[in-house]
Amino acid sequence: MADQNLKPFFDKVDDLAQSFIDDRLTPAVKIPSVSSAPKPEDRQKVFDMTDFLQRQLEGLGAAVTTHDLGDQPKTNESDPTLHLPDVITAQYPKNRDPNKKAILIYGHYDVQPGGDGWTHEPFDVKEENGKLYGRGTTDDKGPVLAWLNALQAHKEADVDVPVNILFCLEGMEESGSIGFSDFVSKNKDLFANVDAACISDNYWLTTRKPCLTYGLRGINYFTMTITNNGPALHSGMFGGVVHEPLTDLSILLSKLVDSKGKVLIRDIDANVAPLTDQEEADLKGIDFTMDDFKKSIKCDAAIYNDKVDTLKHRWRFPSLSIHGIIGGDSTPNQTTSIAPTVSAKFSIRTVPNMTGDEVNSKVTLYLQQEFAKLKSRNNLSIQAMDEPPAFWLAKPDDANFTAARKATEKVYNKTPDNTREGGSIGVTLDFQQVLGEKSLMLLPVGTSDDGAHGPDENIPRENYINGTKLLGTYWHYIAESSF
């Protein structure tokens, strides 16, 4: 039974809590491992973070391997050459215990840039009103270090770690996980022997209630371009007598989605699985309010007044967003040119059972047909993403999720909500691909209010410390489950 080992583990976590902050989280946050920074000297900071984690993991007795991913492909010829940060894998114990299950744990050690708007120092940890402020505290250094904390507390409390752990830690997640997908598929064998996997890199739906996340939407990304294949024209001389690319583009954009978020592309939802009564009931049971939602969007633009409608359209139905226009004059000046070539970028979030290829075909055909109706002499081209990231859907009642549920109940005395997310997390798909039927779970440590990516990113001290307990406890319930 797990419980007898948990008390000494919990006590040790409480003993070490301040050290987990001062001696592990603080030095980690002080390394500005910003993977999107363009200069070689900035990239060095990411490498410094690789070294930091390697030392930490080795200090805890893990067998660490660093995997060279080579140079980063350049966007422009003139960019400096940047080497990709290594992927770290670490096995604990060094020699796999064949009598224990094996769990794959993913996290990332790079962070978003500091950015504007902070009231704290971004690259230092400051505790205030129960929150630990600093870039990476919740995304994703805090959760990664919580796994390490759990390991340390087990060792110092002399509690056996009841599973084999395979850490896989990446340094490019905030920059599109460049090279990681290839790494995973080329190193299938490394992941072949794990029994289940867990990623702690998302957030509770609220600030109140822990959750387990079992679904993600996919994404298809499009760039649509309209050109007259000529030069910029003066609108005084030619306004009214030429088909204007930006006019045509605006008309096509207006055919994609309405103001209430309904995607207008013909048959786009033909393969969307109907919402079952059970799903509707489950959504009603989620601890989430429209006040939570309004707080999260920080404005009054909510389409729905109802929680269930909001969650449905966020997790369960496709959506379409227009992200920007390329071309035309985006300065505030009162210029009067007719731009010769304009593009719009938009994405569609996909849900079961839409497929990426089907969505690409439907969007392309629909836009071509709508453009033909304009009888414009401009040219339309549509660039769709090859192999778009698909939706991901796990089974929240399997042994992996059940273990995490029990761990949550133990630590938080609350049954976690089963949640989905509207976004896409590429590594989830990469791992699910090599895991096949084995269970992958998203187990968040931070909360909806932590401001990941924004200014004043933080993690509640309680979540960092209870998260350490949660992740360690999860190992015990995994160990005693039968799968």
Add this chain to the structure above:
Amino acid sequence: MADQNLKPFFDKVDDLAQSFIDDRLTPAVKIPSVSSAPKPEDRQKVFDMTDFLQRQLEGLGAAVTTHDLGDQPKTNESDPTLHLPDVITAQYPKNRDPNKKAILIYGHYDVQPGGDGWTHEPFDVKEENGKLYGRGTTDDKGPVLAWLNALQAHKEADVDVPVNILFCLEGMEESGSIGFSDFVSKNKDLFANVDAACISDNYWLTTRKPCLTYGLRGINYFTMTITNNGPALHSGMFGGVVHEPLTDLSILLSKLVDSKGKVLIRDIDANVAPLTDQEEADLKGIDFTMDDFKKSIKCDAAIYNDKVDTLKHRWRFPSLSIHGIIGGDSTPNQTTSIAPTVSAKFSIRTVPNMTGDEVNSKVTLYLQQEFAKLKSRNNLSIQAMDEPPAFWLAKPDDANFTAARKATEKVYNKTPDNTREGGSIGVTLDFQQVLGEKSLMLLPVGTSDDGAHGPDENIPRENYINGTKLLGTYWHYIAESSF
């Protein structure tokens, strides 16, 4: 009779032709008087051009006054302080001859930046295949200097200049004529005693046929902004559950104008004067072909297949162009943010008898109504231009135009077409305002193919030299006309 004086004038122009190129046009083009250049050292070049013209005019015996317009208003606090170039006025002869009519002549001595794509040196004159290449050769240094050439040739041929001339030369035209409108209205008295005015700062409709220009469209400029008053949102988390500003903006833009250029704003053309049979017949008579048009737009985006339709919609009917979108991500990256605030810039070209205020009201009301239909929780605001430049329409059969028509017939042996332009020229309205009922005319020297503002700007040598004859001959027909 004018003719007896014209032969010695024409002969002298022919004698001096190479000198007009080498000793006047070439040194002028070598001064890169780019008024839009942001640095004080660049602005000095504009001042150098002021000095050049002052010396030239004084050398020809004119009484020159330079008018200080003060500092240029800054767009950003951090911009360096730039002094506006002086407006030059010059009276020839120094003492006005009360027995002669007085003509106001406007031109500008600043130019567009060099820019990319030149096969010649932008700031030098190179003659090739009958064309004089160089920035400003046709816009507007060439025409300005043609007036000076005409003056020189009269003097050297000992032919009396039969009119009083008041030159008014500006150095900020390519940058929105900053300060000029104020200058004109504050110096009304200076222009009170002229009998007519002539501006040579536009182009023939083709490369074949001279023309006189008697009409311009006006312009109303709008910036429409939609905001959620919140932060950027992640489209994964919030796509489908918030009203997206760029979606709303795209829908509104699609309501403005169709692909064939029809402006969709309710009642926008209520005050457009009906096209008369005479106007239709006049348009048919214009020497202009669809091949000319296609050559000018350098692409296949013409809406109409017919010359008369094309000219009508270019000169005689309103048009609407969308110039750019502010906000959203205009990089080529596959970003996925929902932009919180987006704006679109668009303009409407106006024609008799639309008024600026009426157009502002109609557009604002229409967009507010269309936006209300969306039932979006975002906010719409519309910024319209105060006192938008109106259309301008002269009488092409008045004495001023008749004099220019006779001069054109004399020099080119062709009756010029009466043309209009689709664009707006601010100074035309400024001068017409102070001239009241007195006639203002646009008398182009360059051709449709000169590439003003583009790379390889040029003026045909023939147009520079015959233009010199045309402008001088115009004085003689003005002198003998009775008005």
